[in-house]
Amino acid sequence: MNRPHVERLHIGDMELPREFAGLYELSYNLWWSWNPRARALFSSIDAQSWAHYRNPIQVLINVEPQRWDALLDNEPFRAMYREVIQEFQSYLDDVDRSWFHRSHPEHADTLVAYFSMEYGLHHGLPLYSG
Numbered sequence: 001m002n003r004p005h006v007e008r009l010h011i012g013d014m015e016l017p018r019e020f021a022g023l024y025e026l027s028y029n030l031w032w033s034w035n036p037r038a039r040a041l042f043s044s045i046d047a048q049s050w051a052h053y054r055n056p057i058q059v060l061i062n063v064e065p066q067r068w069d070a071l072l073d074n075e076p077f078r079a080m081y082r083e084v085i086q087e088f089q090s091y092l093d094d095v096d097r098s099w100f101h102r103s104h105p106e107h108a109d110t111l112v113a114y115f116s117m118e119y120g121l122h123h124g125l126p127l128y129s130g
Helices: 022-027 030-034 036-045 047-053 056-061 065-072 075-093 099-103
Strands: none
Touching: 022 030, 022 036, 022 056, 022 075, 030 036, 030 075, 036 047, 036 056, 036 075, 047 056, 065 075
16 A cells, blocks of 8 residues: 655755665654664664753754764664664554554545644644644
């Protein structure tokens, strides 16, 4: 099943090495917020920036180019990247196991999003009320 394309807003100069291009899509999907390995991946890119922002987009915007060079040579990081991206892609591709698909198969090709701002999703997603 093809996922609908959702446009993303570029909020800064985020330059990723081709080898780590999957970080872009991952950073804009809140899946990382409930996946400990994804959070560890972003933390391992820049632990200080992660501790400050707890937001992968801000981490990726602020990565110094020489840091990417070091990570490209870091096989444990590259292995973690591959594993997390594979898990993320499996999550995105496995719509047949989702509650919505099982409960409403007639709407399998419908894109649905529900946000209740009465509850915080993650502190990386600022909420404004009033």
